[in-house]
Amino acid sequence: MIDTQHALSLRHQSALLEVNHNRLKPKRAKIIEEDHKIILHLDEIHFKYCHMGQRNLIHELRDRGYEVGRKRVRRLMRLLGKEAMIPKPNISKRGDAHKIYIPLSETLL
Incomplete structure (x- = not known):
């Protein structure tokens, strides 16, 4: 596979194997x-x-x-x-599922 002591650089070795060279380093713990x-x-x-x-x-x-x-x-x-x-933002806004009832006095006018 990949040899760190080889004459070719790690980048060239990984290119020949078609592997990203950043995958060769161990991952750091999160x-x-x-x-x-x-x-x-x-x-x-x-x-x-x-x-x-x-x-x-x-x-x-x-x-x-x-x-x-x-x-x-x-x-x-x-x-x-x-x-x-x-309290989160927009917590007091009306929901879409709630029906709005118009007062009867406004509908008769």
């Missing part, structure tokens, strides 16, 4: 050990304070000694399948 610890704390915090969003969670995690950013917290929350329990 979650590192520190992420596991942060996930445990996020789960605990979210259980107590389910109304907290990403920005409040960042402050809470920083108080616990973790140096995290908003994007990292967002990624880990999405991975956990959790989100803040707050």
